[in-house]
Each structure stands twice: as C-alpha cells, then as structure tokens.
Amino acid sequence: MELRVLQYFLAVAREQSISAAAKSLHLSQPALSIQLKELEREVGKQLLLRGTKGSRKVILTEEGMLLRKRAEEIMRLVQITEKELSVCEEAIAGDVYIGVGESDSIRLFAQAACKLRKKYPDIHYHILSGNAAFVMEQLDRGLIDLGAVYGPIDTTIYHSIKIPIRDTWGVLMRKDSELSQKEQITPDDLWDKPLLVSAQKNGDWEMTKWFHRDIDQLNIVATYNLVFNASLMVEEGIGYALCFDKLINVSGDSNLCFRPLFPKRESEASVIWKRYQPFSKAAQKFMDALEECCTALHNE
Template sequence: MEIRVLQYFLAIAREQSIIRAAESLHLSQPTLSTQIKNLEEELGKQLLIRGTKGSRKVILTEEGMILKKRAEEILDLVKKTEKEVTLSNDIIMGDIYIGTGETDGIRLITRAAKRLQDTYPGVRYHISSGNAAYVMERLDKGLYDFGIVFGPVDLTKYNALKMPVTDIWGVLMRKDSPLASKEIIGPEDLWEKPLILSQQEELGGQLTQWLNCQASDLNISATYNLIFNASLLVEEGLGYAIGFDRIINTTRKSTLCFRPLAPKLENEMSIIWKKYQLFSKPAEKFIEVLREYLVEEPG
C-alpha cells in the first residue's frame, strides 16, 4: 500500500467522484480508476460503490470508511515525521502536538509554552481537545507528543509528570434552578434530576460511584464530549451538567452557576508521553522547560 495511492483514495472520498478527483490530482480518469482497482485487489475488499451511468457519484463501502479514517491518520503521521526529520538540526523549531481534556489546569501548560516560544519563536503548538479515550488513542499512534489526563496513569506504558493542580467536580446549572440555592451538592440531590454527563462517565466511572448508583438508574437527559456544548444545553433548561470547575464562565453576567460536590470529588492531572519515545527537538525542549517552570512556580 503506497502513500501516493492513499492520497488518491482520499481525494475520491473528498470529491465523491472519480472524475472530479482525477481533475484535482491532474490525472486521467482511467489511470486513477486503475490505481483504486489495484488497491482493492491488494486489500481484497471493495472500497467504493461506483455510480450508474446516470450518476457519477461514488459512495464508500464500510471497508472504505475504515480505510479513509486510517489513511487520514497515516498521512498526518507522515507529514509530522517529515517536518521532524527536515528540521532535525541545531535549530529549535517545529511543531508540538498536545491532546487534552477540558481543564483550567491547561494554563500551566500554556505558560510553559509561552516561555519556550519566547526563546524559540519557531516552535508552534497544536492543541486538540477530546475525551480520555480519544487522547490516549492518538498518543499511542504517535499523532500526539503529549497527552493531558486525569487520575491514575499506567506507568508501565507512559512516562508522567504530575501537575500541581487538581480539578474539582461539581454541577453546572442555571441560576434560577432549584439546586442553585445550595452551597454544595450531595448525591441524593441529583438522583431524580435530569443530568447531562460526559460520554465517558455515562458508561460508568468515579462519578457514578460517587452518586452511589448505576448509570442506568439515573435520569440522563443528554451526554456531552465538550463541556461548552453541555453548557448550552444547561442554558436551555435541559438539565444539570456535571463536570470540572473553572471551565465555563459563571461570573455575574452569566445565567449559569457552579456548585461543588460534597463529599468532594477531584482529579489529579498529569502530562504523559509514551515510554521510550524519541522526541523531536521542540518536544524535548518543551518538557524540559515545563519541568523548570513547575519548580519555579508550583501551582
């Protein structure tokens, strides 16, 4: 399987047409069709459903959708590798890729990033947000240099630098909601309420343990991947969102407020990277600067 042919395949997936893809690639249609047929024969799977004579549109098969996802990841990794190799000299410049969940603790990372960029302005950062499963998957595939995670870390698989901050769990709600009059929120306060949970916690986790009940027994009105989207649901009155403090603005002009859980529920935060990972020069310098910063400015 050649990188060039994967690029051809993605062009067809993007254009949904072999003719238009051939034009964008400056290839003849027969040449492009032959390349894709050879790829299908190599994999032993049909990747495209060709349109009839009256329709030039092509549709990806289930196997084609899988290949599209993997091809995008492969080409991203190739591009990242090319940059690292090209810039492999004494000059510190290039890209650093960080995956993280939503947390106010990212401020420590950004301060260290700014310090490094002040010295090496050629360093660029790419921050992507997602749940823990998404971050770990892309870290394992080499698409991220670092991941920001919460709670215990598998130290047999990753190196970890514990951050001197904790994220406090609580409830994001409208200021006119019944629970807004309380200073703290206990498990029994939420048992009958419409809840908006992270997709990860809906499957069961420390939050459901804190609630002392199964997720199936809760009144879950919605789930979220990013807390900002959950805050919009809260504003519209769909329920109470449970998540970390200091992510959504709840100052005086906001219609929302945040109340911590009691007993307190909090998570430690770590920045992790794969064991035995060979860093690019920018990534190596970044973790060095972050260590220095944490010594100077703990928390």
C-alpha cells in the first residue's frame, strides 16, 4: 500500500467526488479511478460507493471509513517523522505532542514549556485532550510523545513519573441550589440528586467507593468530556457536576460555586510514555524540563 495512493484516497474522501479529487490532485479522472480500484483490490474490500447515474458523489463504506481514519494517522506520522529528520544536527526544534485530561496539574506542563521557550523558541507544543483510554491509544499508535493519566500504570508498557499535585474532587453547582449552603458534600447528599459525571467512568470508577453505591444506583442525568460544557448545563439547572476543583472559575459574579467532598477525595496523575520509545530532541528537552519541575515541586 503506497503512501501516494493513500493520499489519493484521502482526497476522494475529503472531496466526496472522484472528479473533484482528480482535479485537486492534477490527475485525470480515469487514472484516479484505476488507482482506487487497485487499492480496493489490494485490501480486498469495497471502500467507496459510487453515486447513481446523474450523481457524482461518492460515499465511504464502513471499511472505507476505517481506512480513512488509519490513513490520516499514517500521514500524520509521516509528517511528524519528516519534520524530525529535517531538523539539523545542532538545532533543537520541532513539535512535541502531549495528551492530557482536564486538571490543574497541567500547569506543570505549561511551566516546563515556558522554561524552554527562551532557549529553544522553535519547539512547538500540540495538546490533545482526552481521558486515559484516549491518551494510551494515542501513545500506542505513536501519535503523541507523552501523556498524563490517572489510575494504575502498566509498567511493562509505559515509563511513568508521578505529578506531585493532587486534584480535589467536589461538586459544581448553582449558588442558589439546595446544597450550596453546605461547606462540604457527603455521599448521602447526592444519592437522590441529578448528577453529571465524566464520560470516562466505568465499572472501576473510583468514585463508587466514595458513594458506597454502584453507578446504576445513582441518578446520573448526563455525562461530559469537557467540564466547561458540564458547567453550562449546571448553570442552566440540569443538575450537579462531579469534577475536580480549579477547572471552572466560580469567583466574582459567577452563578456557580464549588464544594469539596467529605470524606475528602483526591486523585494524583502520572506522566507516561512508551518504553523503548525514542524521543525527538525537542521531546527529550521538554521531558527533562518537566521532570525538573516535578522534582522542584516535590521538594518544596
């Protein structure tokens, strides 16, 4: 499977038209059609549904959508590799790809980047947000250099260092809500309340132990990936959002407030990266700076 043909396929998927894709690629339509049919023969699957007579639009089959996703990842890896190889021996420049969730501990990543900025201004950072499953998937595919996750780490696959910042769990709510008068929120306060929780929860959700109840016994009315979106739903009166502190500004004229849990519940993240993974010079410099920031904070 040639990279050139994958680029042709992606152009057709983007344009949803063989003729339009051929024009953008400066190819004849028959030549492009032959390449696509050869690609389908090579993978043994139909990738495109050609339009009926009078319609030039093409639609990706299920296999075509899978190939599109993989082809985009392949082309991105090619671009990353080309950039890394094009950097001269003496220069420290390039791109660092980082996968993170929503946490105040991300400030450490920003501090490490600022620490390097003056000396290495040609290092650029790309932040991809997602839960632990997303971060590990991106790492396994080689699409990011390092990531931050919560929970146990498989040390046979990943190296890791602890981030010396603990995130405090609590409840985001409206200032006029029933529970806003309390300084701390207990499990029985929430048993009958409409809750918004992170979409990454599963059967091993750490908050289950705090609630002393299974997930299906709670009144979960919505899940979220981004706490900012959850905050808007809370502000409109949908319910109470379980989240980390310091992610939403509740000061000043905000209609929201945050109350910590009791018993207190905290989580600690780890920076992880693949074992035996070669870092680019830029990524190695960033990793060194991040470790220095973690060590300095730990020694305070």
